[in-house]
Amino acid sequence: MVTPQRTDPPDGAARRSASARQRSGRLPWMLVVPALLGLAFLVLPLAGLLIRAPWSTLPQRLAQPHVLEALRLSLVCATIATALCLLLGVPLAWLLARVDFPGRRVVRALVTVPLVLPPVVGGVALLLVLGRRGLLGQWLESTFGITLPFTTAGVVVAEAFVAMPFLVISVEGALRGADQRFEEAAATLGASRWVVFRRVTLPLIMPGVVAGAVLCWARALGEFGATITFAGNFPGTTRTMPLAVYLALETDPEAAIVLSLVLLAVSVIILASLRDRWVNSP
Amino acid sequence: MVSKRLSRWALAVPVALMIAGLAGCGSSQPAGTSASDASSAAGGGAKEVTVFAAASLTGTFTELGKTFEAAHPGTTVRFNFGSSATLAQQIIQGAPADVFAAASPAIMKTVTDAGLAGSPTTFVRNKLQIAVPADNPGKVEELKDLADPKVKVALCAEQVPCGAAAIKALGAAGLKVTPVTLEQDVKATLTKVELGEVDAALVYKTDVIASAGKAKGIDFPEADQAINDYPIAPLTRAPAGDLARQFVDLVLSQQGKDVLAKSGFEAP
Numbered sequence: 001m002v003t004p005q006r007t008d009p010p011d012g013a014a015r016r017s018a019s020a021r022q023r024s025g026r027l028p029w030m031l032v033v034p035a036l037l038g039l040a041f042l043v044l045p046l047a048g049l050l051i052r053a054p055w056s057t058l059p060q061r062l063a064q065p066h067v068l069e070a071l072r073l074s075l076v077c078a079t080i081a082t083a084l085c086l087l088l089g090v091p092l093a094w095l096l097a098r099v100d101f102p103g104r105r106v107v108r109a110l111v112t113v114p115l116v117l118p119p120v121v122g123g124v125a126l127l128l129v130l131g132r133r134g135l136l137g138q139w140l141e142s143t144f145g146i147t148l149p150f151t152t153a154g155v156v157v158a159e160a161f162v163a164m165p166f167l168v169i170s171v172e173g174a175l176r177g178a179d180q181r182f183e184e185a186a187a188t189l190g191a192s193r194w195v196v197f198r199r200v201t202l203p204l205i206m207p208g209v210v211a212g213a214v215l216c217w218a219r220a221l222g223e224f225g226a227t228i229t230f231a232g233n234f235p236g237t238t239r240t241m242p243l244a245v246y247l248a249l250e251t252d253p254e255a256a257i258v259l260s261l262v263l264l265a266v267s268v269i270i271l272a273s274l275r276d277r278w279v280n281s282p
Numbered sequence: 283m284v285s286k287r288l289s290r291w292a293l294a295v296p297v298a299l300m301i302a303g304l305a306g307c308g309s310s311q312p313a314g315t316s317a318s319d320a321s322s323a324a325g326g327g328a329k330e331v332t333v334f335a336a337a338s339l340t341g342t343f344t345e346l347g348k349t350f351e352a353a354h355p356g357t358t359v360r361f362n363f364g365s366s367a368t369l370a371q372q373i374i375q376g377a378p379a380d381v382f383a384a385a386s387p388a389i390m391k392t393v394t395d396a397g398l399a400g401s402p403t404t405f406v407r408n409k410l411q412i413a414v415p416a417d418n419p420g421k422v423e424e425l426k427d428l429a430d431p432k433v434k435v436a437l438c439a440e441q442v443p444c445g446a447a448a449i450k451a452l453g454a455a456g457l458k459v460t461p462v463t464l465e466q467d468v469k470a471t472l473t474k475v476e477l478g479e480v481d482a483a484l485v486y487k488t489d490v491i492a493s494a495g496k497a498k499g500i501d502f503p504e505a506d507q508a509i510n511d512y513p514i515a516p517l518t519r520a521p522a523g524d525l526a527r528q529f530v531d532l533v534l535s536q537q538g539k540d541v542l543a544k545s546g547f548e549a550p
Contacts, residue, residue, distance in 0.1 A: 124473070133478040149479050150434070150462040229470070232463025233439065239464075246466060250367040250441035 046264070053261055054254045061258045066235060067244070071262060074241040077152065078220040081159035085167045085216050090209060093171035094197065108172075115165045122162060123229025130157065130230075154231035155238050159220035167209075167216040174208020175201070214274050221267055329357040331525035332378060334369040336385035336443075336512065337469050338408065341492055342545050343383070343533075349541075350532055357525060365442060365467045373398055373517065380526035383514040383533070386443035390513040402513035405533050406547035408486045409509055410447055411499035413475045418498065420481025425451070425502040428459045428482055436474040436483040439464040443510055444471065448484040450508035472497060486510070488546040511550065 054061070061067070095101075096108050114122055130137045130148050140146045148154040182204060186196045202209070224242040231238040233247070241263045248256035331350075335343050340363045347359035362369065362377075366384040370392050373379050382399060384390040385408070393399045414422050420433045428435050437459070438445035445464065452459055462480060465471040472489050474480045476496040490499035514533055516526035532538050539549060 124477075127477050127479060131477060131479050228466060229473075232436070232474070233465060234461070234463050243466075247439050247441050247464075249371065250365065250439070250466075253371060 049257055049260060049264075053257050057254075058258060061255060062262065067259065067262065069236055070239055070241045070244040070259075071266065073152070073155070073236070073239065074221055074263070075266070077155045077159055077240060078217050078223075081156045081163060081220040082167075082213055082217040084156065084160045085164040085220075086209070086213055089164050089167040089212075089216075090171055090202075093168045093175060094201070096168070097172045097175035111168050112165050114162050119162060119223065119225025120229050123158060123226040126158060126161060126226065126230040130154075149230060150232045150234065150238060152231075152237055155227055155240060158226040158230040159223045162223050162226050163216040163219040166219050167212040170212030170215060171205065171209055174205040174212075177208075178204045210274070214271055218267055218271060221263065329354075329522075329525070330360060331357065331380045331522045331529055332360045332362065333381040333383065333529060334362045334364075334373060334377070334379045335381075335383040336366045336369070337363050337467055338385055338486055338488055339363065339383055339512070342488075342542050342547070345541050346532060346538055349537065350529055353532075354525070354528070359529065367442065378521055379517055380520035380522050381514065381516055381529050383512060385510060385512055386446070387511050387513050389443070390515065393517075394515070398519060399515040399517050402515035403530070403534060404511045404550045405514050405538070406512045406542050407509050407550050408488055408512065408547055410444070410451055410484050410505045411487045411490050411501055413472060413483045413485045413490050413493075413497040413499055414481065415475055415478045416496060416498055417478075418481075419478065422482045423500065425455050425504060426457060428452075428484075429457045431460070433482060434480040435459055435461045436463050436465055436471050436480040437461040438468055438471050438484070439466060442467055444468040444485060447508040447510050451484065451502075451504045454504040454507040455502075486546075491546040509548075512547075 092111065096104065096111070101107075117125070127134060127137075127149065129135050130140070132138070132141060132147060132149065137148065140148070148157055178201065182200050183196050186200045187193075191199070222242055223240075224246060227238070227240060228243055228246075233239050233243050239247075241259060245256050245259045245263070248259055333343065333347070340361075343361060343363075347361060350359050351357055362372075362379070366386055366389045369379075369382065370384065370389050373382060373393055374396050382390070382393060383405070384393075387402070387404070390399070390402045394402060412422060412425065412428070414420065420427070420430075422428065422433060427433060437448045440446055440449055444467075463474065465474065468485050468489055471483045472485050472493060475483045475485075476493055487499060487501075490497050514530055516523065516530050520526040533542075543549065
């Protein structure tokens, strides 16, 4: 749904590409046909939802308190999870891109594990570590009295686990693409590594960080499998919008479509406004 | 020529990604018909019977499927196990199924009302039990212990059959239980018990037996007032109509009854 976009090319480049197109005559159909197929593949299911939505009963369905509650929980948890990912993920991306340590390639592969792990398995894995009988969970409970499963904090943990790789990958990509001469110049002028990171590197890769955060937030918002497995499902505490959608499907498919539309509308509005403000601004 | 090779790649890469994407998505779906279901149904004349069955029937029906294949050489039985309601949705949306076995008459009714199934037969009944972790950390002994706020309880969500039955049983006992979670199906509820994340859950007796010692079952009298009937029916648009009827006959036969009884199901 969302891809980090490059900034618009300056006018000169736009003019050049236009004249190049006129010279070559027609569009390369070898690219256009699969591109249109890909677009249809992504957009048609959404159209299906819109066509099947029970528009007449939409307002009263939306005004139900449990819908608003699930939506609020979803937005709050996805936002906190994204903040957590930024806090831990940006330094991790920096480590992978800027520090040469043995086994870096293995670590980079490990970071992407939550991307390929079936979400339910991710949830079980989290339980085995942070659950009541988990490796860390036991100690957390006996020492601090903290239990994560079945709490809102557990939802944040599950979402962050699944969404963090998106952030790390895009920030690391931005770091590798950034011109390192600026950092070297700052370092030769006597700036410490932390000052260089804060004053030179971070402003340089800001678009990449924002794009990554946006992706991460969107993934956290739609997270279902790890959440229901690790945090469970209880109204007001851990029942986020995707969980509400799944349960509505069991009894009332129309309600499920309405809930999905709410989730889609909210995420599209927020993502679109964020990207215009951040990613495409010079 | 370079440009020609490039354009071939341009087509191959998205196609490969799409296939990879489909394969990846399929594995993480909670319950869905895989892409191969659609293609095999299009084949038509293949000797194949597709059975959609409630998740709690996974063990017993897999065994009966092997029996069926042995009795009908050259025939394969394909299963799609999942939440009854999800399966019913898939059937109503035109999934190519021959037989439907649900964990609740109400869900079967949505399929018969859509004119997609013949008259269903109740083939087994399933009773609730209190499931506790093998070491029973919450010291749970009877149903009223679940009302203790110190005891962490998992229940199925009311939208799924085991949740509806749990509400009925607790209502019959006049108890107010606040669970920590309402799970999406009975297997997920039991997993929480097996991992020791909760002290007790209300699940089916058959699931406790299937957990092979990781969870312990405790009978309680109110379970008799929330018994779940399992209906089975051949589907009217079954691509393999004869085989569908034969499979239903096997489930209803003495042989079928024996397999089901062994797993803790009760005779209707």
